[in-house]
Amino acid sequence: MLRYILRRIAVTIPILLGISLLIFVSARQISSPEGQLTLNPRIPPEAKAAYIEALGLDRPWYEQYLTWLGNFVTGDFGVSLVKNGQEVWPIVQSALANTLLLAVVSIAISLLLGVILGTVAAVRRNSIFDIVATFGAFVAFSVPVFLSGLLLQLIFSVQLGWLPTAGIYSPGQQGFDLVDRVEHLVLPGTALALQLIAVYSRFMRASMLEVLEADYIRTARSKGLSELRVISQHGVRTALIPVVTRAAIDIGLIVGGLIVTERVFQYPGMGLLFLDSLFAGDYPILLAVTMIVVLSVFIMNLVADLLYAVLDPRIRFA
Amino acid sequence: MSLDTANRKVVLSVKDLHTDIKTENGVVHAVDGVSFDLHNNEVLAIVGESGCGKSVTALSMLKLLPKRVSKITQGSVMLGDLDLTKVSDRGMRKIRGKRIAMIFQDALTGLNPVHRVGDQIAEMILIHEDVTKRQAHQQAIRLLDQVGIPNASERADRYVHEFSGGMRQRAMIALAMALEPEVLIADEPTTALDVTVQAQVLEVLLEVKERIGSSIILITHDLGVVAGMADRVLVMYAGRIIEEQSANGLYHNPMHPYAWGLLNAMPRVDEVLSDHLASIPGAPPSLIEPPKGCRFASRCPMAEPVCEEVYPEVIRVARSSVACHFADRPDWGRALWNAEVMS
Numbered sequence: 001m002l003r004y005i006l007r008r009i010a011v012t013i014p015i016l017l018g019i020s021l022l023i024f025v026s027a028r029q030i031s032s033p034e035g036q037l038t039l040n041p042r043i044p045p046e047a048k049a050a051y052i053e054a055l056g057l058d059r060p061w062y063e064q065y066l067t068w069l070g071n072f073v074t075g076d077f078g079v080s081l082v083k084n085g086q087e088v089w090p091i092v093q094s095a096l097a098n099t100l101l102l103a104v105v106s107i108a109i110s111l112l113l114g115v116i117l118g119t120v121a122a123v124r125r126n127s128i129f130d131i132v133a134t135f136g137a138f139v140a141f142s143v144p145v146f147l148s149g150l151l152l153q154l155i156f157s158v159q160l161g162w163l164p165t166a167g168i169y170s171p172g173q174q175g176f177d178l179v180d181r182v183e184h185l186v187l188p189g190t191a192l193a194l195q196l197i198a199v200y201s202r203f204m205r206a207s208m209l210e211v212l213e214a215d216y217i218r219t220a221r222s223k224g225l226s227e228l229r230v231i232s233q234h235g236v237r238t239a240l241i242p243v244v245t246r247a248a249i250d251i252g253l254i255v256g257g258l259i260v261t262e263r264v265f266q267y268p269g270m271g272l273l274f275l276d277s278l279f280a281g282d283y284p285i286l287l288a289v290t291m292i293v294v295l296s297v298f299i300m301n302l303v304a305d306l307l308y309a310v311l312d313p314r315i316r317f318a
Numbered sequence: 319m320s321l322d323t324a325n326r327k328v329v330l331s332v333k334d335l336h337t338d339i340k341t342e343n344g345v346v347h348a349v350d351g352v353s354f355d356l357h358n359n360e361v362l363a364i365v366g367e368s369g370c371g372k373s374v375t376a377l378s379m380l381k382l383l384p385k386r387v388s389k390i391t392q393g394s395v396m397l398g399d400l401d402l403t404k405v406s407d408r409g410m411r412k413i414r415g416k417r418i419a420m421i422f423q424d425a426l427t428g429l430n431p432v433h434r435v436g437d438q439i440a441e442m443i444l445i446h447e448d449v450t451k452r453q454a455h456q457q458a459i460r461l462l463d464q465v466g467i468p469n470a471s472e473r474a475d476r477y478v479h480e481f482s483g484g485m486r487q488r489a490m491i492a493l494a495m496a497l498e499p500e501v502l503i504a505d506e507p508t509t510a511l512d513v514t515v516q517a518q519v520l521e522v523l524l525e526v527k528e529r530i531g532s533s534i535i536l537i538t539h540d541l542g543v544v545a546g547m548a549d550r551v552l553v554m555y556a557g558r559i560i561e562e563q564s565a566n567g568l569y570h571n572p573m574h575p576y577a578w579g580l581l582n583a584m585p586r587v588d589e590v591l592s593d594h595l596a597s598i599p600g601a602p603p604s605l606i607e608p609p610k611g612c613r614f615a616s617r618c619p620m621a622e623p624v625c626e627e628v629y630p631e632v633i634r635v636a637r638s639s640v641a642c643h644f645a646d647r648p649d650w651g652r653a654l655w656n657a658e659v660m661s
């Protein structure tokens with residue numbers, strides 16, 4: 001198992017290098033700090049020259065890349081170009097923490113509900129429940145987040161006034177406040193969970209339908225087990241495997257994929273940071289964000305594979 | 319291996335059992351009036367072509383068919399004084415595994431891939447008996463040992479995909495015998511196995527039967543298996559039993575033309591072939607709207623107009639029975655099938 005993990009990491013490193021190069025080149029293409037400096041009439045030319053030199057912008061691009069890479073792997077993410085020279089890492093770290101919180105909470109709740117809904121739909125296939133669940137999942141899945149998000153805000157913030165529309169803390173909030181934090185998590189979390197529940201319940205239903213046809217389910221019944229035990233111990237236990245691993249992969253994807261949700265709810269996570277730094281031409285942040293997104297996808301894919309092996313004894317690492 | 323069943327106690331008695339299965343094309347009368355008695359400590363074989371209703375008969379007895387699509391419409395299954403067709407779901411849970419256990423064709427798919435083999439046996443013991451987890455686990459190891467699995471205590475913690483074909487089926491037998499049920503139903507227990515392993519597994523099955531003193535219903539395609547282990551044989555055709563005989567009797571004096579056909583189609587004892595029953599020309603009738611006359615008439619070389627019109631009455635001859643209009647003409651079948659095997 002350890003050898004498998006090490007080999008996966010070894011294979012991942014060159015891929016990461018390639019991707020980082022690609023990102024570096026395109027990030028430097030999209031944003032041109034030297035251009036911005038040159039065009040800005042209020043900055044004196046000497047300051048410009050000093051700044052360009054300090055950032056190494058005058059050197060060839062591959063030298064810049066190697067410098068950036070060297071710094072990146074040693075944990076030095078550089079400084080922001082626009083945010084008054086702030087360190088990149090604390091900015092990215094806080095965005096990552098916010099997004100991970102949103103992703104993990106939504107996925108955990110969606111997984112729980114999706115598995116229950118999918119199981120009941122499969123066990124009572126073609127019942128009213130199944131038909132309603134199928135229809136509901138279809139609707140939830142096809143409504144885009146910018147629409148469901150706006151509707152949620154309209155109903156629960158504007159009309160009912162129960163929950164805040166945006167951000168993670170109320171204005172004027174000092175320090176950490178659990179209730180305030182959770183209140184700000186509910187709407188973006190719901191918008192995200194609506195889609196995830198739709199996906200997981202469909203996925204679980206399909207997986208469960210297949211498992212229910214399996215011979216070992218009949219064997220379990222022939223042992224005199226109660227239907228509840230047959231479904232939970234022998235059905236759900238097996239049908240869960242692909243759904244859980246899928247959820248692990250989703251965590252990795254969501255780290256970089258919540259651009260719309262975070263924008264709608266002004267939720268200061270990775271997606272919003274990506275947009276902001278893209279528009280501001282702040283390529284040190286852009287690079288750090290993208291690399292972390294790519295890394296998280298790799299890591300969560302690896303976690304999913306390991307999870308698969310833990311849950312399914314038939315899987316062996318060769 | 320003929321056995322005097324007359325003096326033995328009846329363990330399980332099936333009377334006029336009818337099971338319907340709903341399909342897209344209509345209602346399949348998969349079991350259409352099946353009756354038989356299973357006696358104490360006997361091996362009763364059920365043979366017949368694919369689709370004739372053997373498995374549905376077995377699953378009906380344990381009420382393991384999906385309720386949504388199937389229904390026992392008539393008849394009774396008496397286990398002692400208990401009519402299983404009238405027992406509630408909750409009641410059936412106390413019968414399954416405890417009084418009637420079932421062995422399925424392929425243990426690789428029949429045992430759960432994500433639970434340890436020993437745990438799957440222990441699970442059943444725990445459900446039915448008042449024992450601790452530890453005791454159930456120890457019992458599972460003992461059972462695996464008894465069916466000839468080497469290193470049983472270590473094997474009990476393995477998964478089914480780590481077992482060879484023969485070992486899997488032995489584990490299946492260990493599971494079935496765990497609570498010493500009165501009846502073991504084995505639905506083609508060796509079909510998925512290599513020929514060499516088949517004999518060993520059947521041997522284990524017989525040993526287990528002797529040890530726990532149960533009776534076996536053995537469903538098979540393989541007349542060779544029947545010859546080797548059954549006391550009596552039911553020949554099923556299109557949802558009905560058309561002949562019942564001692565195993566010996568069937569081999570030496572089959573009465574129904576279909577039984578003649580089966581034996582004729584069987585390879586010589588020293589040959590090995592799969593699917594012996596496939597070689598009678600023609601196909602069985604649809605079970606959705608079965609013909610009103612003899613169901614074998616369309617394939618029968620000795621059929622006469624009456625066969626198409628009237629379902630033959632079941633004739634009892636000594637302890638055997640047969641459903642054929644011409645069962646009293648002993649040598650017809652032999653002549654018409656031109657049975658070389660019998661020479």
Ligand SMILES: Nc1ncnc2c1ncn2[C@@H]1O[C@H](COP(=O)(O)OP(=O)(O)OP(=O)(O)O)[C@@H](O)[C@H]1O
Nearest residue numbers: 339341346348367368369370371372373374375605
């Ligand atoms: N779950 C089911 N759904 C629909 N039809 C079924 C189902 N199970 C059995 N049948 C039908 O019932 C009839 C009897 O099937 P059964 O499985 O009892 O045959 P069998 O004698 O066991 O055959 P085999 O030797 O192939 O196992 C067949 O016509 C089959 O198509």
Ligand SMILES: [Mg+2]
Nearest residue numbers: 372373374505
């Ligand atoms: Mg069958």
